[in-house]
Amino acid sequence: MVDGEGRRPRSGDSARRSHRLFAGWLIDGTGAPAKKNALIGVEGGLISSVEFPSPEELSRLERDDSLFYESYPSCTILPGLIDCHVHLSMSGKIDRNLRVRQLGNGFEQSGPLIWKRLERCLSLGIMAVRDGGDVGGHALRFVRENGYGQVRIKCAGKGWRAPGRYGKIIGRAPVNGSTLAESIQADCAPVDHVKILNSGINSLEEFGRETAPQFDREELEAAFREARNRGRKIMVHANGRRPVECGVAAGCDSIEHGFFMGEENLKRMADRQIFWVPTACTMKALGASLPAGSTQRTTASRMLESQLEQMSRARELGVSVASGTDAGSFGVRHGLALVEELKLLTAAGFSIEETLRCATSSGAALLGLESELGRIRPGMEASFLVAPGPPAHLPGSLSNPHAVYRRGVKISGLQ
Ligand SMILES: [Zn+2]
Structure with a gap:
């Protein structure tokens, strides 16, 4: 995948003001059932959108080289x-x-x-x-x-x-x-x-x-x-x-x-x-x-x-x-x-x-942090973690997260 300027995504690109993340599963923090194929928009350190593209939309997105996003198809994303x-x-x-x-x-x-x-x-x-x-x-x-x-x-x-x-x-x-x-x-x-x-x-x-x-x-x-x-x-x-x-x-x-x-x-x-x-x-x-x-x-x-x-x-x-x-x-x-x-x-x-x-x-x-942390939805801080594997591997998989994002910036990655 290539970003809008034609560069390959590299470590640190997540510090960009605007980018998107794709994950195989999302748990939003409310107790609602996990959902598959989540695309999360991040702007200025906040979550700007949460979408669940269909398989057709997904393959179109993957072919579109003008979009930058980080992809975790075999992982579950959840709030910090x-x-x-x-x-x-x-x-x-x-x-x-x-x-x-x-x-x-x-x-x-x-x-x-x-x-x-x-x-x-x-x-x-x-x-x-x-x-x-x-x-x-x-x-x-x-x-x-x-x-x-x-x-x-x-x-x-x-x-x-x-x-x-x-x-x-x-x-x-x-x-x-x-x-x-x-x-x-x-x-x-x-x-x-x-x-x-x-x-x-x-x-x-x-x-x-x-x-x-x-x-x-x-x-x-x-x-x-x-x-x-x-x-x-x-x-x-x-x-x-x-x-x-x-x-x-x-x-x-x-x-x-x-x-x-x-x-x-x-x-x-x-x-x-x-x-x-x-x-x-x-x-x-x-x-x-x-x-x-x-x-x-x-x-x-x-x-x-x-x-x-x-x-x-x-x-x-x-x-x-x-x-x-x-x-x-x-x-x-x-x-x-x-x-x-x-x-x-x-x-x-x-x-x-x-x-x-x-x-x-x-x-x-x-x-008293409910307006900033704890849920994945537009307007909240883009602070989340990416756990390896599907939801069935949780909570054990939390002992070795794949990546951690704080206000939209990837602060650790074990890829
Ligand atoms: Zn105590």
């Missing part, structure tokens, strides 16, 4: 992915000494590591992440001081926990007798989301042990009012029935993790259109790191199973699920963990289109 729960300042490695050491890292050490993790995300077509906080506030500082134009980052800064409760590595407690609401009001950090820890973490000794809510419904309602007055969304870390119920009743935007939350909470979330970010891959990664035959490993795999059952029920009830990985936690590596999470969604009964909706348009809506 979004990971709705990461901790950029933390490594997902399982070396316990390293994990302890990194908590003492200053910003000078964290900054270059954050950069590397974002590069890894981008190479897999992850175009946006939401950072769930770190006690040093390094991810937020990184965004303010360095920025990283290729991957959009939404930050929670430092999270909030109750005095004496779980969450020291990602948050702080209100001080000097202040309430949570007063603390949020007084905090001038320019965060996008307020992160509130409202339970402990899952016990590996006792399957399903529930911890008490860190804050009650009234405290949360007052805190959420302050957060919303400042234009912020609210993400609530909660496992177990009561901790989730308090967050949902007070009207959060998303429940993070939500292990053991139960059917009633899922119904409430469906009614109120509250997002759920299940982070099921954390249990898979944790289980894999524990000694075979140990009680802890059995408990981790039971927790994974019970989370998959909840995900399946959430799908039936119409809960908006957005995919997030908790990358940076034990064994959960930045980038590839999202492919693992998507495999678990399909294992829970989501079709491949529904699975990808969780990682595209639903994620974009939760992050």
Whole structure:
């Protein structure tokens, strides 16, 4: 194929203001069934058209040397992915000494590591992440001081926990007798989301042990009012029935993790259109790191199973699920963990289109990026990835994308 000036397409031509891409299949991010033979127009970094030419039109286009386009006839094109729960300042490695050491890292050490993790995300077509906080506030500082134009980052800064409760590595407690609401009001950090820890973490000794809510419904309602007055969304870390119920009743935007939350909470979330970010891959990664035959490993795999059952029920009830990985936690590596999470969604009964909706348009809506990312349709950013093979090869094929485009420019290609 030759472009309008008679040159063969070459690397970098995709930076042209206007070009077209052809793919054997398209998944648009809405959950609609995959379609065959998609021709996508790109102009000025945005999608200008999406067409599905007939075989006759297609062979005419192929013969027309005046058109420039890049062709991926054996690949599937889909919107860039979004990971709705990461901790950029933390490594997902399982070396316990390293994990302890990194908590003492200053910003000078964290900054270059954050950069590397974002590069890894981008190479897999992850175009946006939401950072769930770190006690040093390094991810937020990184965004303010360095920025990283290729991957959009939404930050929670430092999270909030109750005095004496779980969450020291990602948050702080209100001080000097202040309430949570007063603390949020007084905090001038320019965060996008307020992160509130409202339970402990899952016990590996006792399957399903529930911890008490860190804050009650009234405290949360007052805190959420302050957060919303400042234009912020609210993400609530909660496992177990009561901790989730308090967050949902007070009207959060998303429940993070939500292990053991139960059917009633899922119904409430469906009614109120509250997002759920299940982070099921954390249990898979944790289980894999524990000694075979140990009680802890059995408990981790039971927790994974019970989370998959909840995900399946959430799908039936119409809960908006957005995919997030908790990358940076034990064994959960930045980038590839999202492919693992998507495999678990399909294992829970989501079709491949529904699975990808969780990682595209639903994620974009939760992050407030729905007018830019998450769908392939005219007017959206031309930010997408090209996965090798037909839709049946997804989500596994996402671990080795054929090409990634950011605002119309091919930023990596493995051809
Ligand atoms: Zn987290």
